[in-house]
Amino acid sequence: MLSRLRSVEGSAAAACDAWPLMEAMYPICRSITGDGVRQTLDLVQQRLPLQRTEVPTGTAVFDWEIPKEWNIRDAYIADLQGRRVVDFREHNLHVVNYSTPVQRSMTLEELKPHLHSLPDKPDWIPYRTSYYREHWGFCLRHRDMERLGPGPFEVVIDSTLVPGSLTYAECVVAGRTQGEAIVYTHTCHPSLANDNLSGIAACAALAKELRGEHPRLTWRFVFGPGTIGSLAWLSRNEPRLGRVRAGLTVGLLGDGGALTYKRSRRGDRVTDRAAEHVLRGVARARLVDFEPYGYDERQFCSPGFDLPIGRLTRSPNGQYPEYHSSADNLDLLRPECFAESIRALADMIALLDENRALRNLSPKGEPRLGKRGLYGSLGGGAPGEFEHALLWVLSFSDGEHDLLAIAERSKLDFHLLARAAAALEDAGLARPLEEEPPAMKLGAHV
């Protein structure tokens, strides 16, 4: 499964292929609502069928409600000569995201509370938002801030904040069983490349490839805004959550940092074990424990849902210098790192999809494999690797171990064990636990 993306060559080709998409998405001013998100999804949809959902302003989602929709056409601070000293058209980070409209003449003194800069990074524009308190402001290079005269300035934000809707989209790859898996990536950041065009492009590549397979689980790739987007998705999919066997939130997949898997809240779920298994083979990769700050894993892992969902990034949020600034641009992305991220994700998805717990249907003693053509007939010498894999799967198909647990314990290759499991299923000697009552299924997947 996903064998092309799991190879070095295939993942490099997919990374190459993703570059024009990221370049096209980069200039768009995205936010948690608005046309910027829709235009972004249009670009993705050129590669991938998407199901879109519009959730109207005011809709209750748990403790929250969908905010007004924000759109922006222009914004600037101009001096007396009409020269734009801060210009949204030059960089969309210049406006505090979700700023209310303004058109006013102001002195520097009056304007200052609305200006944000990074004194220790004077050449970078910071990224600021104000989604849930009506507010406006500008972000600018500290170097430029210091050059501002006393004013007065003409201050204009040509935005709208009115009832509308929040937009998210899904690419659903249907599976052969009732189980489901989620891959969520946030789409709300404006011109920031690693955070999170890299996540959108990686998901598009993975979803596109997976559509050519027949997975065991139904895989839902969800493209939505941070926090309110995952909350909206959860609120509209709550009855289905009992089917979720695994999942990931992904983003920040292109920088030069080490691959970093953040465990689910419980830390011992199948996604966590799969990450440990896969990342053991990736140079520099590391696993960190859950903390309740970060991206949408915060919502998926909240105690009321407690889903088996971890997070894969390279540098985590806030842990690279360019984070949430104009320096997080396309130049920050390293193709070989982005390709490695795709490869690791493909490995994890393939493993999570093929993983299953089986029930040994002939559990009293070993079944006679020889009479089924599964075991060499001449005794006295040692059996081969596939015969060992058959014995391991039979021995631990006891309702307490899945194939991943057997791989960890036997040190045999996971995919060899999956082939042995398939042979035993074909021979009628084992059956996936998912065909048993739900109580067993849950036990086997915890």
Place this chain on the structure above:
Amino acid sequence: MLSRLRSVEGSAAAACDAWPLMEAMYPICRSITGDGVRQTLDLVQQRLPLQRTEVPTGTAVFDWEIPKEWNIRDAYIADLQGRRVVDFREHNLHVVNYSTPVQRSMTLEELKPHLHSLPDKPDWIPYRTSYYREHWGFCLRHRDMERLGPGPFEVVIDSTLVPGSLTYAECVVAGRTQGEAIVYTHTCHPSLANDNLSGIAACAALAKELRGEHPRLTWRFVFGPGTIGSLAWLSRNEPRLGRVRAGLTVGLLGDGGALTYKRSRRGDRVTDRAAEHVLRGVARARLVDFEPYGYDERQFCSPGFDLPIGRLTRSPNGQYPEYHSSADNLDLLRPECFAESIRALADMIALLDENRALRNLSPKGEPRLGKRGLYGSLGGGAPGEFEHALLWVLSFSDGEHDLLAIAERSKLDFHLLARAAAALEDAGLARPLEEEPPAMKLGAHV
């Protein structure tokens, strides 16, 4: 809570304040029953209101019964010249505690089976008892024993061993919830300072201070004799034991040894976890596993009660040279060590009292903290420490973690988390589990 005693200055002042009490208690001949215990409690009661209990001789307490009451006025061994060569009035350790009355003329040969000394510590008087077999004897310096002539000697023990009662006392500081905690210290040792005037004086100081607070738990400071005293207390409080959330037996708090916490029988109870958390910050401090020998933790942790009660001492019983001898006197006590013991106990009590498990009342996704004034409104930058504490408490208020577990996992300060928990309770976002059915409460405190 207990902030004065938790400071270096405050605990030093409390140690100073305890000295006159220990000096006043030192000369009294205590035992497991009798007027010596009552006089000792009188001294404590000058500082602290106590509820006293007298349990009559013959009362059944589990497999035991309350013994006869023992009192002693005088005892000596005199030579032919009437000179007291061993004199109870010189040191009350000279008589085997609970000795039956005797008045007889005896040769050294006849007397010898009744004499106890320490050949390898010839200047120290040993401490010996015979509570449950009627017997009499004298303890003396080995140096003096060797000087005894052949006799005959006049041997007198002017004691009584008759029906009476066993005395213990409690200082109860009422709490705001149904939960209770126990601090037990033994009161039965005669002129031994570290073991256990230090325990009595420390409990008096802590109980006095706690009476000025409004604790969550009801704290019972119990002053009673070893073994039969805790058994008597347990037998009269059995219906209430289900409320006990935490507890300690304490003693030996003034010597120069390292603070030593002995775990409860199960070793993973909340008191054990609190000790580990607090003692991590105390130089030289160590934690040792439970063994069924020691002080009254033997009774509290017996399998029929199995209470979450550990023990705090400095040197454990039997592990300092002066143990159970006349060398365990007031000079052995080191004020700075005694103050450190008080400080550690105050830290543990404060932590155990503030610790609680909460139920997140808005567990599906994160609640919107911003609209309740609990979260900064301008996004894009990192949240502060208090906001992190709020997220941690919400995320792990799942019925399986208490604040101490969250502190251990998050590395955030316990008291910061307790403040965050209070803010969430005030905002109606969380509720202590103690207001839920008992089955949940137990789970949360294991």
Place this chain on the structure above:
Amino acid sequence: MLSRLRSVEGSAAAACDAWPLMEAMYPICRSITGDGVRQTLDLVQQRLPLQRTEVPTGTAVFDWEIPKEWNIRDAYIADLQGRRVVDFREHNLHVVNYSTPVQRSMTLEELKPHLHSLPDKPDWIPYRTSYYREHWGFCLRHRDMERLGPGPFEVVIDSTLVPGSLTYAECVVAGRTQGEAIVYTHTCHPSLANDNLSGIAACAALAKELRGEHPRLTWRFVFGPGTIGSLAWLSRNEPRLGRVRAGLTVGLLGDGGALTYKRSRRGDRVTDRAAEHVLRGVARARLVDFEPYGYDERQFCSPGFDLPIGRLTRSPNGQYPEYHSSADNLDLLRPECFAESIRALADMIALLDENRALRNLSPKGEPRLGKRGLYGSLGGGAPGEFEHALLWVLSFSDGEHDLLAIAERSKLDFHLLARAAAALEDAGLARPLEEEPPAMKLGAHV
């Protein structure tokens, strides 16, 4: 228990005593059925009463059935001069075990697919079998194979493969309780000494000695063929398996390798814990995790039985150069190693037999040991080792710990604790859990 075999001298004497038995068994051509097995059991029966079972050909045992019975009188490859170039009478490994009859003239070219040798060990005859596919063949030294001319050869195997029965035998030493334990050793290998005359002889020695004791458990020493023998035993003893508390498969006990205990499938059963306890004191000994390849532990530990049965060998199967070849002969056996194996087995059997979980019948506080003569009456000094053992057994006789767990935790000697447990049982203060309902028993033995 088994004190003679647990001593260095006694185990050395037992090893000496076993040598003539192994010498007598060595030349016999054993297989999974047939007269070779019966002759072998006759030799054992000269030392030990055995109950024999014959299971007819065709009997279903789980997924298998009892094969036809195989017997062989002669076999050879002769050249044109009638000279036997390969001769069964010279070494019974020369014939592939379970070869069908043949009498034919063949060229070397035709014969080659039926010849097996070890090119990298040209002086050894390999051991090969073909139990479940009708086949014939010869095994020979590679050196001899290379010398064979082009033929033709007269090829004769004078064997029979016809309906008959499979033979296994048991020595049962009856115990005082309902619990049982199994020691299984395979009897199917022809002239191979370490694998497994050493296992047969060690079991004979242990069973003989144990018959002089009154064990707590009923011990069943089972002598049967590999795989189909243990399956046959299991199928005829299935209703009794719930009583099995512990057990071992044994073999390969005489080579110079380190003692090796292979854990049961679960790895935390009482047999596993006993092995860890005993082997800690044996130089070079090691414990390895279960894998579903090896000897009859494969059947006992299959998930449908999941018995608490581990395996003791010296070198494991396949891990010494002489394994499954004519070099595994009597010269390979080292008496001091064989004696060490007997000693370790005797230690494990004694420990498993004496181990039990008790219920403290006076669990509220400590019972008053003094009034029962179990505790010194003069207090103030430290109690002795036996008194400590009493306190440990009382404290942890809580339904969750057996004596072995108490020994591990207390660091006290297992047999001292067993004596303390007996004293408490005699005093009516504790009762073995086996006299309580089965649910408790299972919990205590997991």
